[in-house]
Amino acid sequence: MSKTERLIPAGEASVELKIVNSRFIATAAPVFTVDEAKAFIAKIKKQYHDASHNVPVFLVGHGNSVTAHSSDDGEPSGTAGRPALAVLQGSGFGDIAVVITRYFGGTKLGTGGLVRAYSDSMREVLAALPRAKKVATSTIAFEMPYNFFERARLMAAEHQGEILDEDFGSNVLMTVRFERSQVEIFRAALKERTQGKTDLMVLEENDNDIFPL
Numbered sequence: 519m520s521k522t523e524r525l526i527p528a529g530e531a532s533v534e535l536k537i538v539n540s541r542f543i544a545t546a547a548p549v550f551t552v553d554e555a556k557a558f559i560a561k562i563k564k565q566y567h568d569a570s571h572n573v574p575v576f577l578v579g580h581g582n583s584v585t586a587h588s589s590d591d592g593e594p595s596g597t598a599g600r601p602a603l604a605v606l607q608g609s610g611f612g613d614i615a616v617v618i619t620r621y622f623g624g625t626k627l628g629t630g631g632l633v634r635a636y637s638d639s640m641r642e643v644l645a646a647l648p649r650a651k652k653v654a655t656s657t658i659a660f661e662m663p664y665n666f667f668e669r670a671r672l673m674a675a676e677h678q679g680e681i682l683d684e685d686f687g688s689n690v691l692m693t694v695r696f697e698r699s700q701v702e703i704f705r706a707a708l709k710e711r712t713q714g715k716t717d718l719m720v721l722e723e724n725d726n727d728i729f730p731l
Contacts, residue, residue, distance in 0.1 A: 524581075524653070524718055526651065527647045529648045533643045533648075535629065535638065535639055537631075537638075538625045539623025540617060540622055542635055542638075543566065544639040545616065547615055548614060549578060555576040571593055571619070573588075573617065573620070573636060574617050575588045576614065577603075577611065577614070578608065578613060578614070579612055580612035586603060593632060594629060597636070598636045602636045605644070610731065611647075616640060618639045619702040633705045649730070650730045652729075653697050654698040654730075655697055655723070655727035657695045657696075657721045657722040657724075658704075658723055660694075660717065661689045661691050669711065670690075670692060670708075671692075671700040673708065673711065674694050677703060677707070680695045680729075697729070701718075704718070705717065
C-alpha cells in the first residue's frame, strides 16, 4: 500500500475469546467522524448492556491528522483501553472504532493478564476485519462504438477501474471510477487504442473514497 493510501475497515466484524472463564467480545466498524465513533460505541454498549465492561477505542483520521481515544471503562487503570489502543495504532488502520466487551467469569486475571486479554482481543478483531483503502478517486465517462465495448471493459480492469454504469444507446456510454493516479494513464491508453477518436470526461472527484481490498 502506498503512502497516499489509507487502510480502513470495509465493514463491521466481531470476534469472541474465552480467557480464564471471562468472555471477551471485540466489535469493530468503520467510522469517519468522532460523532460516528461515539454513536457506534453507544450502540455496542446498549447491545451488551449487561456486560462487566465495554472498553471503547477509536482512531478517526490517518497520519498526522488523527483523533485517538480509549477508556478502561472500570478496569484497573492502564490495563484495557491503553494497550488495545497501542495495538490499533500499530496496525495501519484509521477511521475505526472498536469496543471490547468483557463478561467477568469469576476469576481475576491480574494486571498482566488483562493487558494481554485486551491486546489479544484487538489483534483478533483486526485480523477478522474486511479491509479497504481510502484514496483519491475520479469518476469518468466515455462513449464508444459497440465493437470496442469488450476491449474497453478489459482496459478499465487493467487500470484497476470500477465500472459503475453502462448505458446502451446508439453507442455505449461507460462510467468508471479510478484511483486518481490512473486517470491520465487510462486516458492516454484510450486515445491510443481508438486512434484519438475517444476521450473521457471527468464527472466527479472525491478525495476520500473507499476501495475494498
